[in-house]
Amino acid sequence: MANIVAIVGRPNVGKSTLFNRLVEQRQAIMDNQPGVTRDRHYGYADWTDKYFTVIDTGGYVVGSDDVFEESIREQVQIAIDEASVVLFMVDAMSGLTDLDKDFANVLRRSKKPVFVVANKSETVMRQNSVGEFYALGLGDPYPISSLTGTGTGDLLDEVVKHFPTPGVEDPNAGIPRIAILGRPNVGKSSFLNVLIGEERSIVTDIAGTTRDSIDTRYKAFGKDFILTDTAGIRRKAKVKDNIEFYSVMRSLKALEESDVVLVMLDATRGLEAQDMNIIGQAVRAKKGVVLMVNKWDAIEKDSKTADQWKKEIVQRMAPIDYLPIVFASVLEKQRIFQVMEKVMEVYENKSKKIPTSKLNDAMQPEINAYPPPATKGKMIRIKYMIQLPTPSPTFVFFCNLPQYIKEPYSRYLENKLREHFGFDGVPITLFFRQK
Ligand SMILES: Nc1nc2c(ncn2[C@@H]2O[C@H](COP(=O)(O)OP(=O)(O)OP(=O)(O)O)[C@@H](O)[C@H]2O)c(=O)[nH]1
């Protein structure tokens, strides 16, 4: 069980500022890896060797008056449901407000530990005035400044005492992160519903139901996974005027955050430019890709139809010919399990590490059988190769004249790597280095 700290409070008290301060250091490290997004509402933090996940619930309060009450309740509910500790932030500069009291009323019913955090307490005067927050009935207020860091150490010392375990650095390590992408109307929502049950389909105008609050892990068909289409990006109020742009951004973001992209195609429409676009983006971003041709129930077909589809896709995607294709019907629940199995398999392929000796034993004979063609009268010798410890398979070939290795030969090596080690669905990167 991961330690989770949720920051709640009315808008503008400084939740995001504290969030950033807590996750900043670790974020900087993790951001160096591709596939980790910047703008999000949860992050990993640590304090005195205890690891925890921080949720900034701020983005979830969408401030139109009639939904406000409701959204407070939801925001607080998320915190109470998910968190080990709740940081209830108030503003020492502006003092106690009615909205603070509304939050407190809900929080008092929680059984989780709640800390009243009086932010913006840079000055001694404000630190001395935090006594008024005792009126919230939630214990001692902790004066801090998210901006300068004052008081945050004392607060964290107390917070970590409530963690049942030391936690782990990244609680979701090793769990595949999946993005489900495709054109409008291809059946994404229907697929999600089949996958994770009807409750996910309840999408209210107030983004941020529990299910979406953090990177939620799901278990379906016996597989553990994370869906990367998160609520942080579903701020409807702000994007009303540009739905098109918004949905593109949303897909890009989900793609960027995922390990494997499941691209849904529509059997009744064939492979369209927009599909090619999504697949191209996923491949460029070095994501695992599975193609799911949906609505297979809805077309006329014979024994050859699937093969024709495959052939056409491979032709149009050339030279990308390694993407698994599953023909499925969400409506008739056909081959849904196979889709998920493929996704898991591609994830395994993407994470696979080939030991150097095995790699060289398999590849040297291939290189000897078909060595790189001599260029400008010079022999090109590949001496050995290694796989780098990167998130997607990357190989370095050490050779005497790396600049003379041309694209066709590189493709030959890639094909041989695939033949020997089976990287179905996963883009492979090759580098040639002087040795
Ligand atoms: N003086 C002072 N200002 C702060 C402090 N922390 C945050 N602020 C300022 O308060 C304003 C609101 O900060 P945010 O972190 O965006 O507040 P928030 O609670 O996340 O706001 P929402 O996203 O609207 O919920 C910003 O202008 C911050 O610079 C602090 O410790 N001291």
Ligand SMILES: Nc1nc2c(ncn2[C@@H]2O[C@H](COP(=O)(O)OP(=O)(O)OP(=O)(O)O)[C@@H](O)[C@H]2O)c(=O)[nH]1
């Ligand atoms: N025949 C058939 N229809 C399907 C299948 N899957 C989904 N549909 C239908 O396709 C339509 C669109 O499905 P949605 O799940 O809303 O598609 P979506 O991709 O989420 O659409 P957007 O929300 O617009 O992006 C609905 O009428 C579904 O009933 C399928 O396997 N076979």
